[in-house]
Amino acid sequence: MAESSSGSNLEGSNASLIYRDLPVGARVKHRDGAILEVTGNPRDGAWLLVRVVEDPNDPSRVGQEDMVFFTDVEAVV
Amino acid sequence: MATILRSIGDRSLRSLFDVEQGTVSREMYTNAEIYQMELEQIFARCWLFLGHESQIPNPGDFVVTRMGEEEVILVRDRRDKRIHAFLNSCRHKGMKVCRYDDGNTLVFTCPFHGWSYDTDGRLVGVAYDDEAYNKALDKSQWGLHEVAQLCDYYGSIWATWDPKAPSFEDYVGAYGPSIRHCLQSSDGEDNGVEVFNPVMKWRLPTNWKVAAFSFATDATHAAMTHRSVNAAAIGPQGEKDPNRSPMRAEFPSEDYTVGDHQLGHGGAYKFYQQPGWRDYVDTWQDPGVDEYYRKTNEAKQQKYGNQIMPGNGYGGGHFAIFPNVVIDHWRILPWQPHGVGVTESWRLFQVDKQAPKHVKDAQRHYVMRYCGPAGLTESDDMENWNYVFPASQGTMARRLPYNFEMGIRRGHPDDRVPGFTLNFRMSEEPARARFSRWLALMEAKSWDDLYPVNTHVNHKIFP
Numbered sequence: 001m002a003e004s005s006s007g008s009n010l011e012g013s014n015a016s017l018i019y020r021d022l023p024v025g026a027r028v029k030h031r032d033g034a035i036l037e038v039t040g041n042p043r044d045g046a047w048l049l050v051r052v053v054e055d056p057n058d059p060s061r062v063g064q065e066d067m068v069f070f071t072d073v074e075a076v077v
Numbered sequence: 078m079a080t081i082l083r084s085i086g087d088r089s090l091r092s093l094f095d096v097e098q099g100t101v102s103r104e105m106y107t108n109a110e111i112y113q114m115e116l117e118q119i120f121a122r123c124w125l126f127l128g129h130e131s132q133i134p135n136p137g138d139f140v141v142t143r144m145g146e147e148e149v150i151l152v153r154d155r156r157d158k159r160i161h162a163f164l165n166s167c168r169h170k171g172m173k174v175c176r177y178d179d180g181n182t183l184v185f186t187c188p189f190h191g192w193s194y195d196t197d198g199r200l201v202g203v204a205y206d207d208e209a210y211n212k213a214l215d216k217s218q219w220g221l222h223e224v225a226q227l228c229d230y231y232g233s234i235w236a237t238w239d240p241k242a243p244s245f246e247d248y249v250g251a252y253g254p255s256i257r258h259c260l261q262s263s264d265g266e267d268n269g270v271e272v273f274n275p276v277m278k279w280r281l282p283t284n285w286k287v288a289a290f291s292f293a294t295d296a297t298h299a300a301m302t303h304r305s306v307n308a309a310a311i312g313p314q315g316e317k318d319p320n321r322s323p324m325r326a327e328f329p330s331e332d333y334t335v336g337d338h339q340l341g342h343g344g345a346y347k348f349y350q351q352p353g354w355r356d357y358v359d360t361w362q363d364p365g366v367d368e369y370y371r372k373t374n375e376a377k378q379q380k381y382g383n384q385i386m387p388g389n390g391y392g393g394g395h396f397a398i399f400p401n402v403v404i405d406h407w408r409i410l411p412w413q414p415h416g417v418g419v420t421e422s423w424r425l426f427q428v429d430k431q432a433p434k435h436v437k438d439a440q441r442h443y444v445m446r447y448c449g450p451a452g453l454t455e456s457d458d459m460e461n462w463n464y465v466f467p468a469s470q471g472t473m474a475r476r477l478p479y480n481f482e483m484g485i486r487r488g489h490p491d492d493r494v495p496g497f498t499l500n501f502r503m504s505e506e507p508a509r510a511r512f513s514r515w516l517a518l519m520e521a522k523s524w525d526d527l528y529p530v531n532t533h534v535n536h537k538i539f540p
Contacts, residue, residue: 044184047202
């Protein structure tokens with residue numbers, strides 16, 4: 001289910017535009033369940049620079065910085 | 078060492094020159110085999126001009142420039158602000174990772190499979206890293222390919238692919254102080270200029286050496302080629318008044334054409350004979366511009382009050398840094414090879430960083446009407462550069478040599494600039510020096526065979 005509470009549909013035809021325009025501070029849900037905060041958006045429609053906010057599978061990752069590819073993002077939260 | 082040209086009957090490169098007569102075979106500019114060798118022997122080894130740091134002032138800023146035929150991303154790292162230069166080719170399948178001329182970015186993302194690189198060149202994003210590669214891909218081994226050496230020389234950025242190349246300072250030799258001086262602002266402060274953006278670029282149907290080797294001061298072309306603009310007097314004053322051009326301001330000097338046959342650089346050279354600097358001569362018709370330059374000129378006079386200015390530099394004419402760039406106090410002019418008969422001409426125009434807007438505007442308007450494809454003076458030059466190539470390419474034309482004998486046997490060394498051969502104000506010493514260095518580079522297997530890494534070699538081939 002890619003429909004977020006904010007209505008951003010990352011499976012729809014506008015998904016790449018929504019993804020491209022996500023602002024710094026927005027939060028997304030990784031398909032492994034982690035919640036990620038956007039720290040930078042290169043606006044290429046492919047990648048986000050993120051900080052791990054929650055990770056039920058590996059709590060030690062909280063606070064780490066990473067990059068996330070759009071196919072790994074389940075939803076905007 | 079003989080390097081053989083298979084395409085023209087197993088001739089050696091050295092046989093292209095009649096050094097006693099001062100002639101050069103037209104194969105030099107028209108032969109595709111030679112051109113391919115140049116990409117390997119010259120452009121993959123020499124220090125090349127990439128750009129100016131003012132083009133990328135902020136973290137994440139980038140411009141796409143060139144080294145030989147290949148695109149290179151010149152980028153300021155978004156974290157530590159260091160300048161890097163990377164081949165614009167994804168390490169995965171070779172796609173361009175940047176398809177803009179300039180901009181600001183967090184990462185360079187390949188549009189093919191999504192490999193993504195940070196501004197320091199590290200591979201930081203691989204799509205399906207866990208599923209497709211089982212997280213086993215060693216990203217540290219697959220960063221963008223970076224130049225072997227990079228030098229920020231008073232704001233100008235240079236690089237080489239060859240880790241064994243000498244330092245940039247050794248590469249430019251006695252012309253180092255001249256480059257530094259040309260990058261000073263009009264008040265004499267180091268690194269005092271910026272360049273106008275965007276860079277002027279246009280393509281010429283000619284070989285890169287036609288322009289790059291002759292622009293190294295072609296003293297006798299101006300009267301004929303530029304006859305019309307000389308008559309129109311399109312200088313900044315917009316009128317023909319010999320008392321208003323700073324180029325004509327009196328200041329004691331000796332003027333030569335010079336060539337460094339060991340390093341390949343050359344062009345105009347001016348020895349200043351006494352400390353100080355000339356008085357300012359009103360030049361501009363644009364309001365307020367002379368006032369600005371009069372003030373900066375006074376500052377420069379104070380700075381050089383007790384010292385002799387570096388040779389060349391302001392008003393000293395232009396000089397060429399081997400292989401493909403010419404510099405003077407208001408322009409940096411690279412010629413980028415795109416094929417044996419295609420050259421992209423770039424123009425970067427300098428202006429004082431601290432100059433007010435009306436001065437920068439006046440300067441920009443001046444260089445636009447002087448240079449480039451729409452500039453009155455340079456469009457004159459283009460007529461020659463464009464037609465030299467086709468007129469040299471034919472079966473009969475290729476049998477005839479080019480004449481570069483002007484001033485041959487009249488050159489002499491001078492202790493003030495070790496390595497330089499000084500010649501009369503009108504000579505082709507700079508071009509001959511470039512051919513000497515060209516042959517050395519084309520024949521050498523590595524920098525171990527080349528000056529200044531090997532200080533015992535003598536590259537000069539002309540008397």
